[in-house]
Structures are given as C-alpha cells and as structure tokens.
Amino acid sequence: MRNVSSNWAYCVVLAPGAMPGSTASWMDVPLVHRRYTHAHDKHWPTTPPNYLAFRWRGKVRQFNHVENTVIVDDLSEALPTLFMPGAVTGPHAVHELGPPIELPRPLPNGRIYATARVWVMIDLLFTATNLKDATVLSQARRQTAGEAREPPTYRPIHTAKGARRGCTSTIGAPRTGRADVVQLVVRRLIGWGA
DSSP, rough: OOOTTOOOOEEEESSBBBOBBSSSSSTTTHHHSSSEEOOOSTTTSSSSSSEEEETTTEEEEEEEEEEEEEEEEEEEHHHHHTTTTTEEEEEEEEEEEEEEEEEEEEEEESSSSSTTEEEEHHHHHHHHHSSSHHHHHHHHHHTTTTSSSSTOOOOOOOOOOOOOTOOOOSTTTTTOOHHHHHHHHHHHTOOOHH
C-alpha cells in the first residue's frame, strides 16, 4: 500500500526513442498521456511511489503525483491506444499520473550516473543546486531521524555498474552507520564549512 503522505519522489530518466511495440516514445507516455510504465520486477519499487519525478537531457524538469497504479501482464490492457495486444507482455506497473508540477528552473543532474533512478524529497527538487545534492540531503534527513536509508517497504533499486550493492540513493553515497561522512557532506552542501 502506498504512503499518500510521503514527501519522497522516485526520479526516473526519460529517453526520446520509441517504446518497443508502441508508436509512442518513452517521453510521450508520461508527458502527453500522463502514464508511466515499467517492468514489475526486483529492480523497481514493490510499492508504488507517491510521486514520480522525470528528467531528460540531463535535468529534472517536472514531477507528478501518482494517482493510481495497476499491474498488468500485457501493456495493451492498460494502454490500448498505445500498445498492440501481445507486443509487450510480462508483469508491468502502469502508473496514472496527476497534473505535472514543473520546476521553476530545470535541476541539473550534478555528479550522478546518467540513467540512475534515485529517491529524492520533493522540496529539495526546488531548493538544491543539483539532483546529486538533493539525493544526498534527502538521505541525510532520513539518517538524522534514525530511519532506514530507503522509504519503507521498498526494495533496493538497480544501481549502476560498479556501484556498491545497497547504495541506492546515489552512486558512492555514504551508507547507514557513517554519520560523520553524511554530516560532512551536508555541511559542505549548505555552506557550514568543512
């Protein structure tokens, strides 16, 4: 069950190319049709996020509230105008999105793996200098409160090649239990010196 009061957004990357078995592009589905789909497997959250943030061409540009989520075995069941029956099969999550909330200025990736999917608190999308900083600050808040690194009931996300297993917020982010490193990073990000 989704936590509807959560401030967390799951930030994903949109590509301009056509989706397999569809006439729509990866960008068209969320931006035009207000839906987002992905495989329902171990590399994705097992519980739908409350918000999805979207980035393309190296910048986060908008996020949407997730209104509803269905799991289908054939994408044509949930998106009949976009997919032919049998074109894309296997368990897929299809998220129905609310109206887009555009950022006043696109938020650059910073030093983050180009296609990484990351968790970030939505207020930091407006105030951080880049996505990398927003993810580090988000995880620092969670750690300061004594909570787990990930939003509850979620499995670790797929990490980039060469990244440490279990490091799911950003590439090379400090792990739980290294409060001194997190504190140092947070102080540098907000300008409190080293």
